[in-house]
Amino acid sequence: MNAVRSPMAEQLARRMLPATTFVASAGVRAGERDPFVDAVLAEDGLTLGERHPRTLDELEDDYFDLIVTLAPEAHHAALELTRSLAVEVEYWPTPDPTGAGGTREQIMASYRDVRERLKARIGRRFVAPDHPD
Incomplete structure (x- = not known):
């Protein structure tokens, strides 16, 4: 629903990739902004x-070289969308932290885990080994 994983990935990619790289995130359905996303991103500046x-x-643009999906439903939608296009689609299975229960700190830990997984995956896929992030 473009409320948790994808917005996190978008912001991390914007910081980690060159400014000339177009990055946008979107979901299969509209969702509500998640305050835990704001909190874990703020921890990372x-x-x-x-x-x-x-x-x-x-989305303002529908031409992409690469689409990265983070959830099964989004992956299927991206494959359908790009069936007749020359665009690469990658699936990065990423846990959904919204199901985390417990204390606020336990929930935050789930969101932090997703943030760190995304940061590592973006780094492995796109960033040179000597990059500071």
Whole structure:
């Protein structure tokens, strides 16, 4: 729903990749902004700013070299969307932290885990080994 994993990945990629790289995130369905995402991004010096969850139909551009999906439903939608396009689609299975229960700190730990997994995956896929992030 473009409320948790994808916005985190978008902000991390914007920081880790060159400014000339176009990065956008969208979901299969619209969702509500998640305050835990704001909190874990703030810990890393990032913010969503005024950005709110959006759907694929709301993207300003529909030409991509690569689409990375983080959830099974999004992956299937991306494959359907790109069936007749020359675009690479990668699936990075990423846990959904919204199901975490317990104390606020336990929930935050689940969101931090997703943030760190995404940061590591973006780094392995796109960033040179000598990059500081």
